[in-house]
Amino acid sequence: MFDGVLFFPVTPFAASGQVDRGVLAEHLRRGLAAGPGGVFVACGTGEFHALSPDEYGEAVRTAVETVAGRVPVYAGTGGPLPLARQYARIARDAGADGLLLLPPYLVQAPAAGLAAYAREVADAGELPLIVYNRSNARFDAETAVELARHDKVVGFKDGVGDLDRLSRIVTAVRHELAGTGKEFQFFNGMPTAEVTVPAYRGIGVALYSSAVFCFAPEISNAFFQAVEKADAAQVERLQREFFHPLVALRDLVPGYAVSLVKAGVRQQGLDVGGVRPPLVDPAPEHLDALRRITDAGLALVEDFAR
Numbered sequence: 001m002f003d004g005v006l007f008f009p010v011t012p013f014a015a016s017g018q019v020d021r022g023v024l025a026e027h028l029r030r031g032l033a034a035g036p037g038g039v040f041v042a043c044g045t046g047e048f049h050a051l052s053p054d055e056y057g058e059a060v061r062t063a064v065e066t067v068a069g070r071v072p073v074y075a076g077t078g079g080p081l082p083l084a085r086q087y088a089r090i091a092r093d094a095g096a097d098g099l100l101l102l103p104p105y106l107v108q109a110p111a112a113g114l115a116a117y118a119r120e121v122a123d124a125g126e127l128p129l130i131v132y133n134r135s136n137a138r139f140d141a142e143t144a145v146e147l148a149r150h151d152k153v154v155g156f157k158d159g160v161g162d163l164d165r166l167s168r169i170v171t172a173v174r175h176e177l178a179g180t181g182k183e184f185q186f187f188n189g190m191p192t193a194e195v196t197v198p199a200y201r202g203i204g205v206a207l208y209s210s211a212v213f214c215f216a217p218e219i220s221n222a223f224f225q226a227v228e229k230a231d232a233a234q235v236e237r238l239q240r241e242f243f244h245p246l247v248a249l250r251d252l253v254p255g256y257a258v259s260l261v262k263a264g265v266r267q268q269g270l271d272v273g274g275v276r277p278p279l280v281d282p283a284p285e286h287l288d289a290l291r292r293i294t295d296a297g298l299a300l301v302e303d304f305a306r
Contacts, residue, residue, distance in 0.1 A: 001154075001183050002072065004037030005217075005224050006209045008045040010262045011059055012272035019055045021062045023272055027214075027265065028066040034217035037207075039067055043076035043100050045211050045261055050276040053083070057090045064095040074130065077121060078102030084117075088125025098128035100157065103137035111143040122152040132189060133166075134159030141165075141172040148173045148184055157187035158205070161196065167203040174204075191257040192250060194223050194243045198235065201227070211257065212246070215264030219297040222304060234304060242297035249289050255279040260290055267291055 009031060012023035028039065041063035042048045042056050051059065060075045067073050075091035077084050077099050088099055104117055114137055122129040129152050133139050138160060139147070147153045156173065158166050170186055177184055188200040188208035197208055213220040219242060226234035250256045258275060263282050265272045267290065274281040282290065 001185055002038045002187075002207055004035065005213055005220050006038050006040060006187070006207065007031045007034075007036035007213050008040045008043050008209050008211060009063070010214055010258075010265055010272050011042060011046040011051065011055075012270075013276065014273065019051070019058050020273065021058055023270065024059060024062045025066045027270055027272060028063060030270070031213065031217065032067065032070060034213065034221060036071060036213060036217075038072045038074065039063055040074045040076070040100055040209065041096075043074075044102070045209075045214065045258055046076065047258060047276060047279070048076040048078065048102060050279075053086055053090060056087055057094055060091050060094040060096055072097040074098040074100050076100050076102050077125065078132075079105045081117060081120060084121045085124035088121050088127065092125050092127050096127060098130065098154070099125050100130045100132055102132055103135045106136070108136055111140050114139060115143050115146055118147055118153065119150060122150055126152070128152055128154040130155035130157050130185075130187065132157045132159060133169075134189065139169070141168045144169045145172050145176045148177060148182075154183065155185045155187060157189040157209075158200075159189035159191070161190055163199060163203060166200075166205070170204055192243060192247050194220075195239060195247055197223075197227055211261045212243075212264075214261050215268050216294055216297060218301045219294075222301045226304075237300060238297070241300055242293060245293045245296075246290075249286060249293065252286065253280070253282075256282065256286075260286070263287055263290055264294060267294065 009027050012020040014020040042059045063073050073096050075096045077087040101121055118131050186205040188205050190196045193208040210220045223238045259279055259282050
């Protein structure tokens with residue numbers, strides 16, 4: 001099970017356009033040195049949507065080999081059902097510890113259909129699976145309880161932000177599993193999750209994915225420690241001086257939740273390449289703004305250490 005900050009690495013692309021396994025391994029090593037609680041490869045930040053099955057397999061194998069059992073490695077899967085099952089099997093064969101189920105492609109579906117989709121992918125991969133409540137895959141409490149009973153479904157990640165609905169899901173699932181001995185975890189999967197961490201913790205959801213960990217793990221870890229110590233002043237300063245400006249920049253262009261993170265990794269000296277279409281790389285003025293925001297965050301971390 002997971003504890004601490006969760007690392008969602010980017011997927012580096014070489015000048016040739018291919019996945020750069022060497023750079024990905026270095027990216028992972030740098031992240032591991034900062035002490036994450038788990039690695040989630042080829043997920044949203046890792047441009048799962050833009051990877052072929054072969055490229056996906058390369059990314060997952062690289063993560064498994066580089067992490068070498070130090071923390072759990074989960075891999076993304078999703079999209080059209082046949083492909084989601086295929087990706088799940090590739091991840092299993094590559095040695096991944098589990099799966100994060102991203103939404104199905106395009107369609108709106110009723111709760112029963114989403115549950116069937118999740119079950120089929122879980123059965124195909126034969127790995128522990130975390131369901132991602134996001135976009136067109138929105139689960140109600142009854143469906144979440146049904147999936148929590150599945151022996152392979154071990155978690156529920158929320159990227160919608162409806163805390164009323166999520167509170168009902170958390171309460172219902174925990175009640176259903178009480179006394180069964182099954183471990184089940186909830187995750188905050190909102191973009192730039194640190195902005196909503198205090199609110200999610202208020203309903204019992206402590207774990208979260210940190211995109212910032214990719215390029216500024218010092219800031220990500222400082223925020224985590226401030227939250228753990230219940231240091232409201234430090235939490236608010238980090239939000240006000242780093243995370244809120246980052247979110248304002250992120251919201252200028254659709255897809256910047258990924259593009260800015262990848263740019264941030266490049267600005268820290270690792271050439272991970274750009275994003276693949278339909279995403280776009282940040283404009284020069286936005287890169288300048290990102291550097292200023294990151295520098296302000298790092299200066300704040302240094303201030304805390306004095």
